[in-house]
Amino acid sequence: MGKQTAFIDGSRLMIEAAVQAGAEVFVGYPITPANLLYAYSSRRFPIVLPAPDEITTLQWMSGFSAAGRFPVTATSYPGLALMIESIGMAFMMELPMVIMLVQRLGPATGTATCGAQGDLSLLHGINSGGQPVPTLCPSDLDDCYNLSAEAVKLALRLRCPVFLLSSKEMVMTLQSYDLSRVSPVERVKREYYSGPEPYLPYAAGPDGVPPFLPVGGIEHQVRLTASTHESNASLQHSTPGALENTRRLRFKTEHNLHEYTRYEYDKRNPDTLIFSFGITAAAAREAAASLAKKGKPVSLIIAKTLFPVPPDYLKIMEGYSRVIIAEENQGGQYREILFGKNGRKGVSGVNGIGRLISPTEIEAEVEK
């Protein structure tokens, strides 16, 4: 097929891929800059429901998920803030779902129509207990499509909520895009527990992921709980079995991380590396291309799995004497997550708020 160039935004690709992958229910509450995702969903999802607020959104989604229907929502920080307790519940109950989070400039209401990458510190510690919620982050329109499908697949694979993290520019900017680049997504086949033994909702195999079974079936009793529990979902204060189950929730996302570690790595220089992700990835790519044209090639990582932090990133960075991390926030949130408050010698950031980080800023930092 020849080129089929259309003029589209990332929202369209994200919703299309999610539905093709098997997402069935979109529960929406309007919020800028995530409204296009809701608008496309209203045309494409088999079930679309307007929730009265974001707490309800996550609760309805959890109910749908418990009943075996895959739910999706889209929001921005103010909505996320209301959802957090319920996201923890869905994580504890181990309910698959996708939350499309479109970052905007904070704190608080901030600027609804201004993009940002300011929610990384929050996402990193979103669970009380520190268990990471898997987070994928598209860097371009290809990713909007591919990672959205992957987010649905991952939520089912790990039996947990998954964030698809973007920013205003990724979901609202229109771009010429060759539609022949996307292939139909295969609908994820859902697997359910079956067997003669009573179903233990939280009994997992070596990969730490328990088989799923919706409530309402007549074969097995299903118990789900947000309280500390053992493998049979029985509420316990802190028995060894209950604490082991709590530990498993971290284990399952980290142990299987190699399956969903996604990044681009272009090794062009043994000493200097640019690291970026999401909406800043485009500037990083242009900076790297421009530097190569000037005869000063650099290596480049575009990270697409942000949480749990893939160990690959730190391992690769160990080999570079200079690492420039570009992200649109104050102070470099992801850099701090990687290297702590003390940082690391040779690691610097290109940061800013209220505007896209530009390729020239990144180039200037490299050439400093």
Added chain:
Amino acid sequence: MSQGFLSTENLPFCSGCGHGLLARSIEKALQRLDHLTPLDLVVVTDIGCIGIIDKQFNAHTVHGLHGRSVALATGISMGLSNPEKKILVLLGDGGATIGLHHIIEAAHRNIDMTVIVHNNMLYGMTGGQPSGLTPCGFKTSTMPEGRPDSGMDLVKMVHGIGASYARRIIAAGDLTDVLEEALRVRGFSLIEAVELCPSYGVKFNPGRKLAEITEGSGLAPVLLRNESAEPFHPTLRGNTESLLNDVPVPAVEFGHELSGKVSIILAGSAGEGVQSTAELLAQAAISCGLYVTKKGSYPVTVGVGFSLAEVIISTEEIHYTGITGIDAALVTSVEGREKALARLEKMGAGMIFIDSALNVPASGAEQITRDYRAPLGARSASLLCAAHFVKRSGFMPLEALLKALSSSRAGRAVDTGKLEQAVEGLEREGGAK
């Protein structure tokens, strides 16, 4: 009882607590429902004393957050959408207080479920604090003088908003008949069962009896029905059309004279077609085999004030979509000019196409002033300005823009022939000022 809905008669509640009485009556009421087995029942419990009962049920059980049980159950009910399944929600007055809007929402939609609010008039698990349903005069640990105002009438609220069935009872005696009636309802049924907490309620209100407390405090028994209310089930759409099928894919049928890229801002007002013009420019560029990006900016009240669009057209794939230097500015209104002024003044080169009614900003750019409003009307000012820019700059043929226009919805409102004539007219007016 092992074949029943409850696995044991030993319930985890204090002696004399209404929760146990209600649970045993629920068991008997469920037994009366034809063909209902424990696995046809989904019990959703809240946080609070009543919430720990899920362990005793042989049904499916879901134990969630404080106050959210009705919303969680709403998702389950809609997800199953199966009238042969029963959704039973058990919560306390504290859960009903913090999650009031979930109850109201479910009642309004008449979601198929039965909700039993165990109203013991205080928070029993945390030391006996008052809730939204605590009645006037009732004493609690943090309000030892008694509540000075009245509690909320939950039953009246859910009835008023459309629930099929709402009833307040006093938790005493055998409640099986009442519970059976509620469980048989199609749609949303709620029972508020008023209880006296044997630990804190009795301690802070010695000697008082339930009948006396409820009498005259707004908690008297009542039954309210909406007979004709139908339960809500979400519509499941079969094959919705792919979102990739309805986007225009313009054929590459024109050439271009562009080298590198051109960054354009369109600055006008709401209602002048700024955003649609920017998209037409983009479609035209695609039909010339070029790469394009476009972003819009406007106040949150989209129908008024400035409207700004940024378009980048390039011979190479565009990654970074920000505009660093403007090559062309198309300015058609006072509001647009004001919004873009700082950026216009920074232009050291390039072209500014600006409506003749506006003050020309001081900049190093070539200024082209024309009346863009009169020829085709204010609603087409931005389009005419863009067409003039395309004609004057010559980086792509005007035909490409006209073709994009005629293929678009906007094309129905604007005659391409008239647009072309108007552009010719503007060109005849002379060179730059």
